[in-house]
Amino acid sequence: MGGAVFVWENLGPTHDDRLRAVAATGIAVTAVQFSGKSATYSWESIASGDYRAVTLCAAGERVLRLALAWRLIRAIRRSGAHAVFLCHYEMPAVLLAAIVTRICGKRVYAMIDSKFDDYPRRVGREMAKSLFLLPYHGAVTASLRSRDYLAFLGLNPARIALGYDTLDTARIAGQASGVEPTPFERRDFLIVARLVPKKNIAAALEAFAAFVERNGSGRRLRICGDGPLESELKARAEALGIGGLVDFAGFVQTREVSEAMARALALILPSVEEQFGLVINEALSMGLPVICSINAGAADVLVDNLVNGFLVSPHESATIAGAMEMLHRDPALHERMAAAAAAAAPRGDARLFADAVGALTDTATKGFPAA
Numbered sequence: 001m002g003g004a005v006f007v008w009e010n011l012g013p014t015h016d017d018r019l020r021a022v023a024a025t026g027i028a029v030t031a032v033q034f035s036g037k038s039a040t041y042s043w044e045s046i047a048s049g050d051y052r053a054v055t056l057c058a059a060g061e062r063v064l065r066l067a068l069a070w071r072l073i074r075a076i077r078r079s080g081a082h083a084v085f086l087c088h089y090e091m092p093a094v095l096l097a098a099i100v101t102r103i104c105g106k107r108v109y110a111m112i113d114s115k116f117d118d119y120p121r122r123v124g125r126e127m128a129k130s131l132f133l134l135p136y137h138g139a140v141t142a143s144l145r146s147r148d149y150l151a152f153l154g155l156n157p158a159r160i161a162l163g164y165d166t167l168d169t170a171r172i173a174g175q176a177s178g179v180e181p182t183p184f185e186r187r188d189f190l191i192v193a194r195l196v197p198k199k200n201i202a203a204a205l206e207a208f209a210a211f212v213e214r215n216g217s218g219r220r221l222r223i224c225g226d227g228p229l230e231s232e233l234k235a236r237a238e239a240l241g242i243g244g245l246v247d248f249a250g251f252v253q254t255r256e257v258s259e260a261m262a263r264a265l266a267l268i269l270p271s272v273e274e275q276f277g278l279v280i281n282e283a284l285s286m287g288l289p290v291i292c293s294i295n296a297g298a299a300d301v302l303v304d305n306l307v308n309g310f311l312v313s314p315h316e317s318a319t320i321a322g323a324m325e326m327l328h329r330d331p332a333l334h335e336r337m338a339a340a341a342a343a344a345a346p347r348g349d350a351r352l353f354a355d356a357v358g359a360l361t362d363t364a365t366k367g368f369p370a371a
Contacts, residue, residue: 002027002028002081002082002083002361003027003028003029003030003079003080003081003082003083004022004027004028004029004030004081004082004083004084004085004357004361005029005030005031005032005075005076005079005081005083005084005085006018006019006022006029006030006031006032006085006111007031007032007033007072007076007084007085007086007087007088007094007097008031008032008033008034008087008088008111009033009034009035009038009039009040009087009088010033010034010035010036010037010038010039010041010045011031011033011045011046011047011053012038012041012043012044012045012046013043013044013046013167013171013254014165014166014167014278014350015031015046016046016047016048017166017167017168017171017350018166018167018350018353018354019031019048019050019051020048020050020051020168020350021166021168021349021350021351021353021354022051022353022354022357022358023050023051024050024354025354025357025358027357027358027361028080028081029050029051029052030051030052030053030054030075030079030081031047031051031052031053031054032053032054032055032056032072032075032076032079033045033047033053033054033055033056034055034056034057034068035055035056035057035059035061036055036059037059041194042226042251043253043254044253044254052079054075054079056068056071056072056075057071065091065092065093065096066093066096068093069092069093069094069096069097069100072093072094072097073096073097073100073101076097076101076106077104081106082106082107082361083106083107083109083357083360083361084098084101084106084107084108084109085109085110085111085140085357086098086108086109086110086111086136087110087111087112089110089112089132089133089136090129090132095132095135098135098136099135101135102135102136102137107137107360107361108135108136108137109136109137109138109139109140109360110133110136110138110139110140110150110155111139111140111141111164112139112140112141112146112150112164113141113142113143113146113164113165113275113276113297114146114149114275115143115145115146115149115275115297116145116148116149116152117145117295118273118275118295119273126152126153129153130153130154133150133153133154133155134154136155137159137360138155138156138159138160138161138360139155139159139160139161140160140161140162140163140164140353140356140357140360141160141161141162141164142162142163142164142165142275142276142297142298142301143162143165143276143297143298143299143300143301144162144300144301145297145300146164146275146276146297147160147162159360161355161356161357161359161360162301162352162356163352163353163354163355163356164276164353164356165275165276165277165278165281165297165298165348166281166348166349166350166351166352166353167278167281167282167285167348167349167350168349168350169281169284169285169345169346169348169349169350170285172254172258172281172282172285172286173258173285173286173345175254175255175258175259176255176258176259176261176262176286179259179262179263182262182263184265184331184334185218186263187219187263187264187265188219188220188221188222188263188264188265189208189219189220189221189222189264189265189266189268189324190221190222190223190224190260190261190264190265190266190267190268190288191204191221191222191223191224191225191267191268191269191270192224192225192252192257192260192261192267192279192282193223193224193225193269193271193279194225194226194227195223195225195226195227195228195229195230195233196227196228196229197229197272198271198272198273198274199225199227199270199271199274200270200271200272200293200314201223201229201233201270202233202236203270203314203315203317203320204221204268204270204317204320205221205233205236205237205240205242205246206240206317206321207268207270207317207318207320207321207324208221208242208245208246208321208324209240209241209242210317210318210321211321211324211325211328212241212242212245214321214325215325215328215329217245219245219265219328220245220246220247221242221245221246221247222246222247222249222260222264223246223247223248223249224249224250224251224252224256224257224260225249225250225251226250226251230248233248234246234248257279257282258282258285258286261282261283261286261288262286264288265289265327265328265334266288266289266290266291266309266323266324266327266334267279267280267283267288267289267290267291268290268291268320268324269290269291269292269293269296269298270291270293270312270314270320271293271295271296271314272293272295272314272315273295274293274295274296274297274298275297276296276297276298277292277293277296277297277298278298280292280296280298280302280303280348281298281302281345281348281349283341284302284308284341284342284344284345284347284348285342285345285348286341286342287338287339287341287342287345288338288341289308289309289310289327289334289337289338289340289341290303290308290309290310290341291309291310291312291320291323291324291327292309292310292311292312293311293312293313293314294311294312294313294314295314298348299311301347301348302344302347302348304340304344307337307340308337308340308341308343308344309337309341310323310326
């Protein structure tokens with residue numbers, strides 16, 4: 001099969017999952033990262049031996065947009081790939097690379113998980129996005145709302161494939177294989193998120209405070225993540241009277257996330273803005289019920305309300321507290337939801353990303369008309 005090149009700012013564990021899944025189908029894969037360290041996430045950068053990895057910039061190196069575009073174009077050309085999958089379509093360097101790459105006769109696809117409802121939209125800005133997407137033949141996206149949004153921006157719906165925000169579910173589950181089973185009554189609530197405003201952690205603290213007031217202090221809330229709001233959230237927990245029941249664990253790597261999930265009662269994702277929420281994939285991989293914001297893209301394709309978790313409004317902490325209480329009081333319900341979560345895990349597996357890539361590149365080889 002022909003080759004494909006994939007471009008991200010940095011290669012983290014879930015990118016590696018998807019790249020390995022594509023390589024397993026027989027496609028020659030080249031992965032390009034701007035830098036060896038992410039500017040946003042504290043994860044350990046990773047690149048396995050199943051594909052060729054290229055880093056454009058040295059650690060700490062500041063590069064002009066035109067220089068970054070040239071390095072990216074050169075890396076794509078040297079890969080020999082006919083299909084090019086680009087993240088960060090909004091960056092001028094990526095736009096220039098997409099234009100040049102398409103002019104050179106390659107098939108160019110965007111990798112995007114944005115949704116229309118992520119935040120208020122402005123007509124001028126949306127028109128500009130449509131122009132930025134003109135060089136692309138199609139896209140790999142994550143949710144039903146993301147697919148609709150890309151169609152709204154002008155991409156042909158027939159060339160938009162789902163499966164972008166996925167991971168290796170077997171890897172996630174295997175990372176906690178040595179964890180001893182935790183009794184139901186000793187399981188705690190878990191949040192895995194950056195401590196930034198859009199993650200809405202304050203609402204989860206309010207919900208947990210209401211839960212404790214009605215049900216006592218038998219369970220704890222563990223928060224794994226770092227970010228600028230850490231001090232503020234710790235102060236809020238103290239003000240709510242739950243400071244002694246909330247553990248701020250800081251950023252933890254993927255293995256520790258799996259281990260924390262193996263010991264948890266439920267995962268809480270209360271975001272007011274969430275393009276997808278890969279942490280939901282992780283939770284399902286661990287057979288962990290979820291309390292998920294309806295604003296998360298994962299709610300479209302992974303969460304079945306009242307089956308493998310609860311879909312809640314991020315603006316109503318009482319609904320979050322109610323979901324926590326139902327799982328706390330009913331071991332049988334928790335067991336059923338845990339089983340349903342594990343059964344739903346394949347819907348978030350990286351093989352779907354490989355299927356999406358295969359479908360788009362197969363369409364290209366069949367002479368699908370150019371956009």
